[in-house]
Amino acid sequence: MTQWHIFLAFFRVGILGYGGGPSSIPLVQKEVVEKYKWLNDEDFANTLALGNSLPGPIATKMAGYIGYRVAGVVGMLNAILATILPTIVIMIILLTFLSSMSDKPWVQGMTQAVIPVVGVMLAVLTYDFLKKAKGGLGWTLTIVLAVVSLGLIEWLGIHPGILIAVLLIYAIAKPTKKTKDQDTEIPQEEGQSI
Numbered sequence: 001m002t003q004w005h006i007f008l009a010f011f012r013v014g015i016l017g018y019g020g021g022p023s024s025i026p027l028v029q030k031e032v033v034e035k036y037k038w039l040n041d042e043d044f045a046n047t048l049a050l051g052n053s054l055p056g057p058i059a060t061k062m063a064g065y066i067g068y069r070v071a072g073v074v075g076m077l078n079a080i081l082a083t084i085l086p087t088i089v090i091m092i093i094l095l096t097f098l099s100s101m102s103d104k105p106w107v108q109g110m111t112q113a114v115i116p117v118v119g120v121m122l123a124v125l126t127y128d129f130l131k132k133a134k135g136g137l138g139w140t141l142t143i144v145l146a147v148v149s150l151g152l153i154e155w156l157g158i159h160p161g162i163l164i165a166v167l168l169i170y171a172i173a174k175p176t177k178k179t180k181d182q183d184t185e186i187p188q189e190e191g192q193s194i
Helices: 002-016 021-035 041-053 058-101 105-137 139-155 160-173
Strands: none
Touching (some): 002 021, 002 058, 021 041, 041 058, 041 160, 139 160
């Protein structure tokens, strides 16, 4: 039954993820966090961050990892197949059909109407991530990191994967703070033991 659920979850992502990898991320989150509870929000955020720092399409990377985590190698292959199969079939059918009708106004309207919906889905996911970051970092640091990231990505043209990799390396390499209790020994009175 698990393999069937993996296939269904990622098939839905593959069939409904109009607009490419970024637009499918909210769908993956709905399936694996909310519906099947294979990952919690923190695990999903970590998977997404790591997936964004690696080359290749995000939807297939996430499908592969989540499928592997849930059901091993077979789950990984199942999830990847379920993610790419709808796209392959739809591309062949739709491109054949739409290329012959691309000048029709209803075809152009159909493709333009989906763009705002994808934008809203991404905005909701962004807001959810900002709320989660606020829980760990506080609003001030979250807003500073968001603004600096936006500047580095949009205005300086730094690839998001490079920024994520730098932040991951910093998080791993940063020195841990010693608490005051670790630095100071509490003197004991004679005859007392801890």
